[in-house]
Ligand SMILES: O=C(O)C(=O)[C@@H](O)CO
C-alpha cells in the first residue's frame with residue numbers, strides 16, 4: 001500500500017509553516033516534507049512533529065537569490081563555498097528538527113554543461129560525506145525545463161551519470177513523477193529502471209501539477225507499480241491544490257488509496 005507524505009511547500013499555502021504541520025496531521029498524514037523552512041525554528045518543528053506523531057522527511061538546500069533567478073547553487077562554478085555553506089545550513093536544520101533528507105538543488109546555469117556537471121559532482125561528494133556523518137540522505141531531482149528554464153538537469157539519465165560519479169550510498173534519486181512525466185514520459189518503465197536508486201517519490205498531475213486525479217497520468221497504475229517493485233518509502237504529495245487543500249484530498253478516495261496505510 002502506498003503511504004503519502006504532505007509536501008508543505010505546496011499544501012495549505014496560505015498558512016504559516018507550523019499551522020501547515022497541524023493541518024497535515026489533522027487531515028491524517030503521518031509524514032511531511034518541506035521546501036525552504038529556514039525562517040522557522042527547527043526546535044519548534046521537532047516538538048510539533050513529535051506531538052502530532054509526524055515523520056519529518058526532507059528539505060531543500062538554500063535556493064540562492066531567487067529575485068535574480070537563482071534556484072540552487074550546487075552546479076554553479078565559482079559558488080562552491082556558498083553551496084557548502086548551504087549544505088551546512090541544511091544539515092544543521094535537519095539535526096535540530098529531525099529531518100532525514102536534503103534535496104541538493106543544482107541551479108540555473110548560464111554555463112558550459114560539462115563544467116557545471118563537474119562542479120556539481122565535486123560539490124556532492126563533499127556534501128554527501130558531511131551528510132553521512134549525521135545519517136542524512138542527499139537527494140537529486142531532475143526538474144523540467146518548462147517550470148524552471150535553464151535548470152541544470154531535467155532527465156533521469158543525467159541524474160544517473162551524477163549518481164554514478166559521486167558513488168555515495170546516501171546520495172539517492174528523488175523521482176518526481178510530475179517532472180518525469182513532463183520531460184520524458186514512459187513513467188512506469190522509468191520507475192522500473194531507476195527503482196534501485198530511488199530514495200523518494202513525489203507526485204502531481206501532468207500537465208497541471210494539481211491533485212493527481214486528472215490529466216495524462218493514471219496514478220492507480222503508478223501506485224500499483226511502486227507496490228509491485230517493492231517500494232516502501234513515502235510518496236510526497238507535491239501538488240498545487242486546485243482550490244482548498246482539504247477539499248482536494250478527495251482524490252485519495254477517488255483513486256482507492258488512503259492516508260492511513262501505515263496504521
Ligand atoms: O520543484 C520540485 O519538484 C521540488 O521538489 C522542490 O523541492 C524544488 O526543487
Ligand SMILES: [Mg+2]
Pocket residue numbers: 141176202238
Ligand atoms: Mg519535486
